[in-house]
Amino acid sequence: MAKAKALKNISNMKNSMKQIIKEILKIISKEEVEKIARAVGFIQRQGKIQAWDFLYLCAFSGLDVSKNTLVAMSANLNGNMATEVSTQAIHERLNDKAVAFLMEVFTRLLNSVALTDSKISTIWDTHFDRIRIVDSTAFQVPRIYKKEYEGSGGSSQPAGVKIQLEYELKTGRFMHIHVGP
Known part of the structure; x- marks a missing residue:
């Protein structure tokens, strides 16, 4: 079974x-x-x-x-x-x-x-020309990636990746995407 x-x-x-x-x-x-x-x-x-x-x-x-x-x-x-x-x-x-x-x-x-369109209509559309949302996330990766993805130091892991996104709510487009240390 x-x-x-x-x-x-x-x-x-x-x-x-x-x-x-x-x-x-x-x-x-x-x-x-x-x-x-x-x-x-x-x-x-x-x-x-x-x-x-x-x-x-x-x-x-x-x-x-x-x-x-x-x-x-x-x-x-x-x-x-x-x-x-x-x-x-x-x-x-x-x-x-x-x-x-x-x-x-x-x-x-x-x-x-x-970067494809995914416009979200909001009540704020008539009040603002642009509505930008910026966010990021970070996570640790194995120590062997220290050269490519240097961590923040201190007591944290020596290697880490950070992903940063910027989204424009009125147009429904991602304006900026970055993956780095």
Whole structure:
């Protein structure tokens, strides 16, 4: 009984991931992902791991790349993407260029989604020319990202990420999006 429920949950998760990937492909194509990978130096020549496969592995496979084994990652790529790749090849891809690649892809996705119109009418529309909402959030990341995402120091974590957003309520547009240390 428990095994059947687990298989159903896995099936539902795979269907959800397929739907998410389909929606992402409406915003950014596999070809664009490959171009980004080349632009940041993540892909320099034709190899076994394509940029799209790596993006899938890190973002959509359901694996925690920081905790799962290379064997699990290799098996996941083979089973779900039909990409046969060695654990060594994956290990070699987990580097600063991979971080730059993922950051650029998600920044573009965020900008594409966030910069669409979503005007919210309010009673204040007639009283103000602009209504700007500015907000931010911050979270800690592992110490190995200290060079890219320096923390605030003191007793806090040495590495942290801050996301800042500025939204214009009357036009329904995000005016500013920044991801940084």
